[in-house]
Amino acid sequence: MAEGNGCMEGTLTPGVPQTSNGGFPGPPPPNYSCTLSPSLEAKAREELQEKPEWRLRDVQALRDMVLKEHPHLRTRLDDAFLLRFLRARKFDYDRALQLLLNYHASRRAWPEVFHDLRPSTVRHVLERGVLTVLPQPDNHGRYILCLRPGKWKQNDYPFVDNIRAIYLTLEKLIEAEQTQVNGLVILVDYSGVGLSQASNPGPFLAKKVVGILQDGFPIRIKAVNIINEPRIFKGIFAIIKPFLKEKMAERYVLHGSDMSSLHRSIPHTVLPEQYSGVAGQLDTATWTQTLLDAEENFVVEFCQPEPLEGGVLPDSMLFDGEHGRVQGEDTFRSLRSQLYYCY
Numbered sequence: 001m002a003e004g005n006g007c008m009e010g011t012l013t014p015g016v017p018q019t020s021n022g023g024f025p026g027p028p029p030p031n032y033s034c035t036l037s038p039s040l041e042a043k044a045r046e047e048l049q050e051k052p053e054w055r056l057r058d059v060q061a062l063r064d065m066v067l068k069e070h071p072h073l074r075t076r077l078d079d080a081f082l083l084r085f086l087r088a089r090k091f092d093y094d095r096a097l098q099l100l101l102n103y104h105a106s107r108r109a110w111p112e113v114f115h116d117l118r119p120s121t122v123r124h125v126l127e128r129g130v131l132t133v134l135p136q137p138d139n140h141g142r143y144i145l146c147l148r149p150g151k152w153k154q155n156d157y158p159f160v161d162n163i164r165a166i167y168l169t170l171e172k173l174i175e176a177e178q179t180q181v182n183g184l185v186i187l188v189d190y191s192g193v194g195l196s197q198a199s200n201p202g203p204f205l206a207k208k209v210v211g212i213l214q215d216g217f218p219i220r221i222k223a224v225n226i227i228n229e230p231r232i233f234k235g236i237f238a239i240i241k242p243f244l245k246e247k248m249a250e251r252y253v254l255h256g257s258d259m260s261s262l263h264r265s266i267p268h269t270v271l272p273e274q275y276s277g278v279a280g281q282l283d284t285a286t287w288t289q290t291l292l293d294a295e296e297n298f299v300v301e302f303c304q305p306e307p308l309e310g311g312v313l314p315d316s317m318l319f320d321g322e323h324g325r326v327q328g329e330d331t332f333r334s335l336r337s338q339l340y341y342c343y
Contacts (some may be wrong), residue, residue: 022142024133024290025176035177040141044181049091058091059083065072065097075104087180088218102216107302110208112160113167118300119291122156125165126288133169133287134187136270136279141182142222143173144266150192163209167217169287171301172294174219187266189211189275191228192269218282225265226254227275 004267034052036044044050051058059082066073076082082096085103107114113142125131130151134144145166152162173179213221226233234256241249255261259268271277 007080015126022219024135024287025178032083032093033187036181040178040181044087047090048087048181050087055083058086058093061093062086062096062100065093066100069097070101073101073104075100084174084180084218088220099215099218103218106212106216110212112158113164114302117164117168118298119295120162122165122168123288125152126284126291128152128156129282129284130162131165131169131292132282132284133173134270134272134279135283137178137182138185138270139267140222141178142185143179144187144270145169145173146186147186147188148191149188150190150194159205167212168291168298170217170219171298172291176215179219183222185222185266186224187262187275188224188226189228190226190233193230193232206240207243210240214245214248221248222251223265224252225262226252227259227262228257229254233256 017114034055041050041052045052056079057077062082062085063077066075068075082100085096085100086093089099094185119126128151129148131145131147134146137143147166149162152159170184173184175178237252244252253265255265262275263271263277268275270279272279272282274282
């Protein structure tokens with residue numbers, strides 16, 4: 001049924017810009033047109049079981065499952081969007097559908113993060129340099145999300161704003177098919193992290209963040225590189241590790257202050273001078289502007305009224321014994337009872 005709908009050797013939709021500020025991938029075409037190069041197409045076939053000649057057939061199969069099994073779930077059903085979930089679950093229809101449901105369930109379940117979620121509301125996070133994306137991908141084509149928790153101070157703004165900024169960044173990055181296939185690398189620089197930052201997130205918040213990244217978002221995190229970690233990092237990681245799947249826990253690499261160790265994971269050619277690289281000073285302004293330029297798209301995606309449909313999150317995204325508020329503002333309560341998928 002989908003014969004002949006494979007990738008057209010990287011052919012792009014005419015008139016659609018394919019790069020944005022700093023060389024980051026631009027927004028996808030309004031109508032799906034495969035942008036994978038022949039080498040990426042081969043990689044997707046080998047690692048993700050993606051067959052170009054069956055791609056649109058597989059998308060239609062997932063679309064049909066949503067319409068049949070969850071007819072009241074208002075979600076995007078376009079090819080480009082559904083492909084994210086198929087690729088994240090290696091074209092297993094059932095697992096891709098569950099990921100899609102988790103994606104919407106998490107948005108409804110955590111209003112502090114997802115209400116009015118758009119770049120202008122986290123400008124203060126971006127301008128403090130708490131996170132950015134390095135302009136060039138590594139030698140595997142993976143973009144590098146750089147997090148610097150030491151740039152955040154407890155009295156500046158609620159910690160949840162950092163999570164909002166990270167989520168917006170992931171949403172922007174996952175638009176690009178190359179990221180869907182290659183995955184993402186995270187670099188966390190713990191320079192300047194003290195006891196006040198180390199107490200955030202606590203176990204409850206850590207569980208929610210990890211749950212969304214592992215089970216509620218269509219992205220493949222290939223490595224988490226930790227540098228300049230203080231002694232208290234063992235305590236921080238002890239909070240996070242119980243919530244990590246074994247495969248993900250194995251992808252955490254601690255480098256300390258040994259930049260040569262870091263360079264074995266991330267080539268120095270794409271790293272800024274701060275990390276003994278040759279790519280100039282760390283630039284946070286370009287990614288900030290990239291996100292701000294996408295404001296209108298995020299308003300459409302996240303800032304609309306949310307009619308509801310009942311549903312239940314899987315155990316992997318729940319926290320045993322949850323009750324009350326976390327940090328005076330957390331309303332992620334009673335998740336074992338009825339929740340609602342947002343539209």
